[in-house]
Amino acid sequence: MATTRVVIIGAVALGPKTACRIKRLRPDFHVTMVDQDEYISYGGCGIPYYISGDVSDVSELMSTSFHMLRNPQFFEKAKGVKVLTRTRAESIDRKAKTVRIRDLNTGQEDDLPYDYLVLATGSVANRPPIPGLDHPRVTSVSNLHEAVAVKEKIAQGEVDKAVIVGAGAIGCEMAEALSDLWGVETALVEIAPQVLPGVLDTSLARMVRKHLEEHDVAVHLGETVREVAAPAEGDGPLVVRTDHRELEADLVITAVGVRPSGELARNAGLAVSPRGGILVNQRLQTSDPFIYAGGDCIEVMHQITGRHFHFPQGSLANRQGRVIGTNICGGSARFPGSVGTFAVKIFDLAVATAGLTRKAAREEGFDPLFVLLVQADRAHFYPTQDLMYLAAVVDRRTRRVLGIQGVSHNGDALVGRVNAVAAIMAARGTVEDLSNLEVAYSPPFASAMDIVNALGNTAENTLDGLNRPLDPEVFEDLFFHGQDDRILCLDVRGPQNAAPFVARFGDRWINIPQETLEERLDQVPRDKQLVLICNSGVRSYEALLQLRKAGITNALNLQGGVAAIKKSGIVDLSGE
Template sequence: MKKRQVSRRVVIIGAVAVGPKVACRVKRLDPNAHVLMIDQDEFISYGGCGIPFFVSGDVSDVKELMSTSFHMLRDPKFFRNVKGVEVRTRTRATEILRETKEVVVEDLNTGKVEKIPYDYLVLATGATPRRLPIPGSDHPDVFTVSNLHDAVAIREKLSRGEVGTAVVIGGGPIGCEMAEALADMWGVEVSVVEILPTLLPAFLEPPLARIVQKHMEEKGVSVYTGETVEEIREENGTFRVKTGRRTLSADIVIQAVGVNPRGELAVKAGLMTTPKGAIAVNERLQTSDPFIYAGGDCIEVPHLVTGRYVHIPMGSLANRQGRVIGTNIAGGYATFEGVVGSFCLKVFDLGLATTGITYEQALKEGFDPVRAYVVQSDRAHFYPTQGLMYMALIADRKTRRILGAQGIGKNGDAVVGRINSIAALLQLGGTLNHLSNLEIAYAPPFASAMDIVNAAANTAENIIEGLNDTIDPDEFIEVFLGEDSGDRVRVLDVRSPVNARPFVERFGERWINIPQEELLDRLAEVPEVENLMVFCNSGLRSYEALRQISHHLGRKARNVQGGAALIKMAGLLPENGDD
């Protein structure tokens, strides 16, 4: 057989997510290309997002994270025989010689150094986990869960029964997932410490974040927000984690405080990088050298809502970027326009998803945001498996452009589906009118006739148009329980007497119950106070009551967003708790 002439030599540095996608795409489009992947680790092409589920035991064998859906192990032999791609593991790239188009590499097993020529080079160098700049953070048994080696080491400690207590530093996605992994399967006593006031601060509005915290605490996880870790100290095999308020003991400590893009090779080669150290790329994912591409956790990309460049380390983005790079290297033309920041997470029995930006982020970006909270069944309310979904929608008051959305519910697939539909609109600059009329496939086992995404848009429009004067759950608690609230604040509860009774008994004349269906006949009983707040289970009946009070009495009142359902789920006002 006549030997085929090589059309192009492609060298890929990094073989976890972006690298394999680029390699396979190039070989499919150009079978004559010679593609070489190098990686300094022996583990390649694995699902890093699955690490918490391997630690928990949901994934029984670490090889499952490195296998195809057909249970083929993605090792060098697989790539050579199935994909036609050469792979060299335990090989570190130390320098890029752009003038001669060569990469200097070192074999970590033998120490041999050599130069590898390329026509096109791909940087898929990923990111490095952050470690806190405090004493003890660099202890070898203080883990960061950044790779399979950490995952295996943690799992082995758990399997040997060496872990009874754990401290997870960081209340972001990885921190929450690791807390569940340790507590749920292994019965470890877990504490989570987060420096900011709420968990998942970059992703969720405060009431929704408190739903997550309350649920984790119900599952036995201790959560300490607003606390800074100052020191990690080992004493006779036990760690002492000192914060500004307490000292926690632990058999194992996990730092989940984010990652930094790895751009060292690019900097050394004189390529452009961003202020955060990420490799700068254009929409075709080319670096400042047109023969060098980069993708995945080592780059920043435009945020389609804010227009700013952001670092979002996610395997899903890496795979899509890998396809774009592969297409361009093989002679095609593809672009990666940017992201809207979609994200989902499972925390014990809850599923949550977000897209776009939060209310606070919108303020910082110069928008005039409005925030709507909606609580509604994720299926027809009469269908047996329905569950409440808690949603926040953020939009710009002036343009009515959608800026972000968040959802939480026990039927996680339903939550993710709704947020994904809003994410699609965000990418196109969608407005509240688009979402209000968004066509959602309907049948009682799957959705309501007026879906929650439509209801959220309608609520936001009513707020903007002045028809629904609202108060957010956090502010409601602060105002109603404030020391100077006195005679100035009253709550009109329009739920049934059975539902309202615990609050009426607790707060006396400050909490008035007039069922919504009786309100028109009892308007004379509505208190005339400076600050009247109307309350129901979700915010829907209270909105109707608000309109009736405005029309018939000409008085102002505010609707408590999310009502009793959101406040109770977030633990903001326990019926039998102390003020």
């Protein structure tokens, strides 16, 4: 009986995982990986940390947890997988079941036969149509070659100023990598009106922007790069021209996203999306049942919207590799899709999300409610507790949880919560499920009423009409930029906390502590639009109920309280 031949095109994340899974289940299968690069099986998500110096040597990104280098010899000797590097897959003949390959060193071409083919062709960095991007000091950081080149330039003292085009995850990570250790004067330019567009809603995105600026990163939002101009003579700085300003740079990094590399599949007649992503079923088969695909080159089913979307993540690639390997060996594994769980570290601030933002939910036809909560991530009396800023997006009609997002300095605590809520969303969970989510309790790890439960409770109260929330950015527009002098802040904190605000804003900011509110109702203006404010939004909610009981219904509750507007830079009384 002939040996089953499996050919895998791509050897970074999905390819090696698939190969190893196959050889563990069926050691008799002949598995060959083909990759056009000499670097294989590396952690691409670690590139910013290599450039920053947190990862000292590039080989660490290609090593196993027991410090063996994942090179072709490792795969052939330890895993029984043949690896052809510097070899490009040129085309697929589905009828003959062969792949035409070309050796990039010699130019020699050959046909590689397969019984099963796996496409792990990854993604390619987007290249915006901006004049000057072909200059040698302009680069992306989408592979190890670019990463090594960037780090060498910085280490040799050739970079004093850098401009990063794009304030998504990679752009923000690279801003930290350049400025934190190397002291490079760094500017971020983003065409959208916020950092991390499509990932965070405005309230939390403003907190991230403020954090970047506090670490000396210049952030320019709502700006389009028009040109990268070379120096008039010699080795002077480049000039990045936007529609608002000119920025000098010794290095320009483009970080404007990636797109799936589906050209090989399309040319072979396989089904691809309009965006170029290879379409697969839950078994990760393409439109040809003998060809599988996974990783960054495919589109997966979004478990909230039911639509295909591109979500390039190394974690997904590894899970999908196991599914593909199992199915090629005769199993029936399935990949159900994703809710888009995501995390990033920006200096000492963690950002984590899953599901939809409010804007995305609205575009998908939901009726979204955005709920923001600020609470300690551990018991309030425990020494290492810190505030967590956590928000949920829920559908008003069905009460379904559509999204979770947060920022926190205790990153593990935040990511743990977001991961738990992601599982709820994949199961079409509601705000009641969020309210009752079981969380392991101990003061060093959580509050007795954990922040995710409190977030669910807040969403319930809002949907049921008990809470009337006001977003921080809407408060800013009304109080600081609006012309309506009827807006009045009622601060229900203690006098000592409220005093700096009362002193600054005068009769527009009054203080009545919540515990004295019922006996001082005659001091509450009836002809004003009241904004109730406390440190986090909890005491102000109690005040809202007290006022409603007294027949005073002209009040809104500032979501996240003073903590949120300070964190986002809306109010800064640090010098007072």
